[in-house]
Amino acid sequence: MSAEHHILPPxxxxxxxxLPLVVVxxxxxxxAADATHALLRTHGWQGTWTYTVYDFWHFHVTGHEVLICVAGSADIxxxxxxxxxLAMVPGVGVVVPAGVGHKRLSGTSDFAVVGGYPPGQSGAITRPGEIDMAEAVKAIETLRLPERDPFTGERPGCLAVWGT
Known part of the structure; x- marks a missing residue:
């Protein structure tokens, strides 16, 4: 499994x-959605869901997030x-560090991803302008790094680039 890494400055x-965005x-x-939910839970990621990616810029200060395309296609x-x-098609996975803005730019009507979070973290949505940037950075800095690669369950697996 090879991963791409993208550093996205403020x-x-x-x-x-x-921390780089990790694309696999x-x-x-x-x-398939059911198999992907089971896989993430087996690898210690929780709070899994199936939906689309919102069509507005947002980020998370309460958790790192994994997104895996399970249907359709979209540009995110x-x-x-x-x-x-990033063009997402079934099988493409992305580990999104807390704070990284993301948005669906276009996509098919059946586009869906399975998402999840490391233990004890969540995907509460923050839109640009809803939080002071210094406060956001402070909240993000308190988050623990994931212990396991969401795709393989390895320690640290594709997240070695994060220093986990």
């Missing part, structure tokens, strides 16, 4: 992160208006 009202093209052996922006665009 934007005007999106903190982003010094063939993240799961079976990109990461990092704010000057960030990157």
């Amino acid at each position: 934007a005007a009202d999106v903190p982003n992160s010094a 093209r063939d993240a799961v052996p079976d990109p 922006g990461f990092g704010g208006d000057d960030g990157i665009v």
